[in-house]
Amino acid sequence: MTRIPEKPVGFYRDLVIGALHELGSREEQESLWLSDGSDGSLVSSFVEAVERLADDSGLDGAVESGVTGMSDEFVTMYRELMGVLARIPSWDVDPIEVINDERMVRVRAICHSMLDLIAGDDAS
Numbered sequence: 001m002t003r004i005p006e007k008p009v010g011f012y013r014d015l016v017i018g019a020l021h022e023l024g025s026r027e028e029q030e031s032l033w034l035s036d037g038s039d040g041s042l043v044s045s046f047v048e049a050v051e052r053l054a055d056d057s058g059l060d061g062a063v064e065s066g067v068t069g070m071s072d073e074f075v076t077m078y079r080e081l082m083g084v085l086a087r088i089p090s091w092d093v094d095p096i097e098v099i100n101d102e103r104m105v106r107v108r109a110i111c112h113s114m115l116d117l118i119a120g121d122d123a124s
Contacts, residue, residue, distance in 0.1 A: 010067040020114055021115070023081075025108070030099060033099060
């Protein structure tokens with residue numbers, strides 16, 4: 001029987017970090033979101049990255065229940081990020097339009113700040 005790893009403090013940190021890297025990097029977005037996978041390359045999408053950050057990782061539930069183990073600043077940034085992400089059209093939109101959406105500049109900045117906070121927590 002395969003054992004599912006426990007959530008360390010209410011969410012899967014590695015999934016959060018991966019999603020923040022993807023949402024925070026235009027280059028990664030172009031590589032993953034514009035790929036059709038025909039050459040064996042990885043494929044992702046804006047929707048998948050958001051789902052991985054919020055739902056798959058458990059972070060959204062942890063934030064709502066107040067058990068992230070992260071700073072108030074991190075939680076505030078997460079809520080701001082989710083607000084910006086919710087305003088970006090993503091269904092039936094060409095991925096390059098999402099990548100080029102002016103709000104993605106703010107998304108990338110917030111993601112970098114959140115990654116810096118995580119790195120700072122790891123260094124403590």
